[in-house]
Amino acid sequence: MATNWRDFEKLVADIEQTLVGKGAVVKSPDRIRDGVTGQLREIDASIRLDVGSTPILITVECRKRRPVQDVTWIEQLATKRDHIGAAKTIAVSATGFSDSATKAAARCGIELRTLEDRIGEEIVQRFLSGFKISFLVSDYTTRSIAFELDDGTQLVASEFGDDLAAAAANDGVAAVVATEVARGLGLTVQQILARVDDRDVPEDGVPVPRQVQLEFRPHTFTVSTKDGPRFLKRLQLVAEFSRRVIPAPATSLYEYGTPDKATHRVIEAVAPLSEEGGIRLRADIDSPELDRPAPPEAATGKPTKKKGK
Numbered sequence: 001m002a003t004n005w006r007d008f009e010k011l012v013a014d015i016e017q018t019l020v021g022k023g024a025v026v027k028s029p030d031r032i033r034d035g036v037t038g039q040l041r042e043i044d045a046s047i048r049l050d051v052g053s054t055p056i057l058i059t060v061e062c063r064k065r066r067p068v069q070d071v072t073w074i075e076q077l078a079t080k081r082d083h084i085g086a087a088k089t090i091a092v093s094a095t096g097f098s099d100s101a102t103k104a105a106a107r108c109g110i111e112l113r114t115l116e117d118r119i120g121e122e123i124v125q126r127f128l129s130g131f132k133i134s135f136l137v138s139d140y141t142t143r144s145i146a147f148e149l150d151d152g153t154q155l156v157a158s159e160f161g162d163d164l165a166a167a168a169a170n171d172g173v174a175a176v177v178a179t180e181v182a183r184g185l186g187l188t189v190q191q192i193l194a195r196v197d198d199r200d201v202p203e204d205g206v207p208v209p210r211q212v213q214l215e216f217r218p219h220t221f222t223v224s225t226k227d228g229p230r231f232l233k234r235l236q237l238v239a240e241f242s243r244r245v246i247p248a249p250a251t252s253l254y255e256y257g258t259p260d261k262a263t264h265r266v267i268e269a270v271a272p273l274s275e276e277g278g279i280r281l282r283a284d285i286d287s288p289e290l291d292r293p294a295p296p297e298a299a300t301g302k303p304t305k306k307k308g309k
Contacts, residue, residue, distance in 0.1 A: 013028035016045065016060060026046070028060075060089070061089060069101055075108065088109070090112075094116065112259055113258065114255075127289060127290060131250065134246060137279075140240060140241050145189075147223050148236075149230050155223060155225060161226055178232055201243045209241075248270060252266075264284070
C-alpha cells in the first residue's frame with residue numbers, strides 16, 4: 001500500500017510509464033536545471049519522449065496531503081514548468097482540487113490528475129470477492145557443483161581458487177563459477193539454473209532434484225584454481241527445485257485519471273514470504289463495474305416531468 005509520499009510518487013510514475021508506452025522514459029525523482037536561476041530543481045517524476053525530431057519534457061508533481069489542493073500550488077507549478085522548460089506539467093493529488101485550482105489549471109495549461117484508493121468501498125469489496133491473486137514462487141538449493149578441466153581431470157574442492165571457494169560457500173544466485181575468456185564475462189549459478197525446465201515440479205513446496213550439465217568448447221571458459229585460471233571442459237550442477245503457490249490479498253485498488261473520470265485502475269497485492277517481508281504486485285484492470293452510479297438527474301441531463309391529465 002502506498003503509505004507515504006515517496007510510495008505515492010513511485011506509484012504515479014509507474015502508472016505513467018504504463019500509459020506512455022514504448023519510446024518514452026519515466027524517471028522518478030528527477031533533477032532539472034532551472035533556466036532562470038541556473039540551479040537544479042527536483043521534480044517528482046519526468047517523462048521524456050521524442051515527437052518526430054523534437055525532444056519533449058513532461059513533468060509530474062504529486063501531493064498526498066489534505067485538504068484539497070488550491071490555486072497557490074497550481075500557480076507555483078506553472079512558474080516552475082516555465083523556468084525548467086517543460087512542455088507540460090501534470091499535477092497529481094490524492095485529495096482532489098478546489099474549484100479555483102481547477103480554473104487556474106485550465107488557464108495555466110496544467111493537467112490535473114487524481115489518484116484515489118477505493119479499497120474500503122463496498123462495491124470494490126464485492127468485486128474483489130471474486131478476484132483472486134496468487135504468486136507461483138520457484139526456489140532452489142544448490143547441492144553440488146563439479147568441474148572437469150580440459151585435460152579430463154576433476155577439480156576437487158581443495159583446489160578451488162579463493163574466489164571460486166567463496167562463491168561455492170555463498171550459494172547465491174549471483175555467484176560466478178566460470179569466466180568466458182573472449183569477453184571476460186562471468187557465468188553465474190543463476191544463469192546455469194535458468195536452463196532447467198521446472199514446469200513439472202509440483203506446486204506443493206516439496207523439493208525435487210535436478211541436474212544441469214554444460215559442455216564447453218575448447219579454450220572458451222576458465223575456472224579459478226589455486227594455480228590460476230584453468231580451461232573448462234565440463235560443468236555439472238545438482239540442485240533441488242521447489243514451487244509453491246502463495247495467496248496475495250489485495251491491499252489497495254487505485255483509480256487514476258482526471259478529476260471527473262477514472263482512466264486507469266490498478267490493484268495492489270502483497271504475498272507474504274516471511275515475517276520480514278513479501279512480494280508486491282501491481283496489476284492493471286479494466287472494470288467498468290466499479291464506476292460510481294450517477295444520480296438520476298445527472299444521468300438524464302435534466303429532471304423528468306410527469307404529464308398530467
